[in-house]
Amino acid sequence: MEAFTTLDAVAIPIDQPNLDTDQIIPARFLGKPRPTQVEALFHDLRYTPDKKPRPEFVTNMPAYQGARIVVAERNFACGSSRENAVTVMVDNGLRAFIAPSFGDIFFNNCFQNGALPIRLDAKRVAEIRAALHAKPGSTVKIDLASQTVTGPDGKADRFEIDSFRKDCLLKGVDEVNLTLGYEKDIAAFEAKQRQEMSWL
Amino acid sequence: MAAAARTMFEKIWQRHIVVDRPDGYTLLYIDRHLMHDGSAAGFAKLRERGIKLRRPDRGFATPDHYVKSDSRSVAAIADPHHRALVEAIRTNTAESGVTLFDLGDERQGIAHVVGPEQGVTQPGLTLVCGDSHTSTHGALGALAFGIGSSEVAHVMATECLWQRKPKAMRVSVDGTLGEDITGKDVILAIIAKIGTAGAVGHVIEYTGSAIRGLSIEGRLTVCNMSIEAGGKAGMVAPDDTTIAYMKGRPFAPKEAEWDKAVAFWRTVPSDEGAVFDRDVSLDAASIAPMVTWGTSPEDALSITGRIPEPSTAPDAAKKDSMKRALDYMGLTPGTPLEQVPVDRVFIGSCTNSRIEDLRAAAKVAKGRKVVIPSWVVAGSGLVKKQAEAEGLDKIFVEAGFEWREPGCSMCVGMNGDTGKPQQRIASTSNRNFIGRQGPGVRTHLLSPAMAVAAAVTGHFADVRKLA
């Protein structure tokens, strides 16, 4: 997995609360090869039903081209467990997501794909979004080692992250390999469970 | 000194710890892994690494998302990618030794209907599936939650998951539910109260006399939509109702093992005095038949209500999102819900496609005629067979419903069962997201009985008042 250390990049503001994973990638694009999904990002928000780009949607605005960060509203990416919601963003260059809260499954899926979800205070997130709207194309800086997000206004905030997740991201640890290293513990658990829950 | 009182969640969690790291992460053992036609990505990831499934005996698979609802043929699936996924579940399970309930087998159906029905889901276990509505299985007293495809591969390889312990939340519904008030109305009322992010980071335990009074089907409906409340999982303590439900299921323990299992199941419920991180309570008697008006499950109203006015929103952001939702849904503030015309009805999905749901729907449909296109899609082949044995299919067909083949169908439309833009669908499913049932489609969530009330009147109607 690609390691995540720092990111200094254009950020896109997304103002809708509860923006669900069906909006990030609609169901009809799932079940197809990953490369064909790249175009599906925010599809129905980006295009009208007759396939015309909506100029008012952020990712269609020239100033936001090359963005690598999303600054969103509360409960971002709630809903379905589709990991495509992370991969379609990663494949479009977006690797960090800042919001007051996230859908739990999306939050976990990020770490499986070298992406960083950051929870920040709702007021501060609103401030960053306002700054981005005020000057489209502004950048946000993220430093994982020091756990800081610096907004376009130059103000830095510390964010919390589990040290387990942080380590895995910084080193690009592969979780399956990590877990396979605990083989002895898993086998011991299974032996005990065979005794205690013999009906399984 | 007596041991500290523990919640049901805490007990199941502790019993499944393989490794507790000092950094607060736990390697949690997974007892059951359900798979569906969308799980092919997990198998592919495993194959890339050259790893075999650790415990194929703990895996159970059934195709549901991409199967057609008008045919059992795989060859008839038009989209070659979708067809490949339904074919892949056959080859993947055959190669790995995972149990498959395939198309053509009466045990096939929606994974969250099949797991409990087969006795695969059991009290006190951990269960995962690459699907967010895995929370359904908590209705039997299991800790069950949805995961993404990388974690699916992780469970296949190791039978474990890295987890930070979520918090525990108790939702108590006490009192007596009114006539025709179902698990669906209860969970929509809960979500309307706490919001769609209300339980983020929490495992919900539903309790109280109204919950205990629900059948297993009703509890499955409630737990199903825990994810729509933001919850990691939802659970109901196993009791006599649970044990009676488990008895005789194909994969439930038998004979001496049954007695051992029951003795264990009796220890699973929360101890008296167990402390929860959050507590919410609802009065059962106050719950009316619920219908959603907007594009988030929290936008739920009693059928006696009116489409809300954005001007009453607590803040500008909320006002904005209400306006957007009303615009998408094509609704005018102030309109009584009962005057909103409906174009189409879908009865099905892992929320409401079990036998009790179909009985409730048939009871209302009997002797009436639908006035709009209406579908019933049973949750599994066994539910369908049971409904046919009871003559429910005849009631539906005589009323003008289409009686279709089991699968997810129009809940998500991945198999092509979608509505048309601007079509208003009364749906017993769990998500009213923008475009969920097809681009531009307007979804309203409600119970099976309320869906039939809409089907026979052509608008939302209070099932309690149907003449």
Ligand code: SF4
């Ligand atoms: S019925 Fe709907 S919610 Fe349930 S698993 Fe299928 S698509 Fe998901």
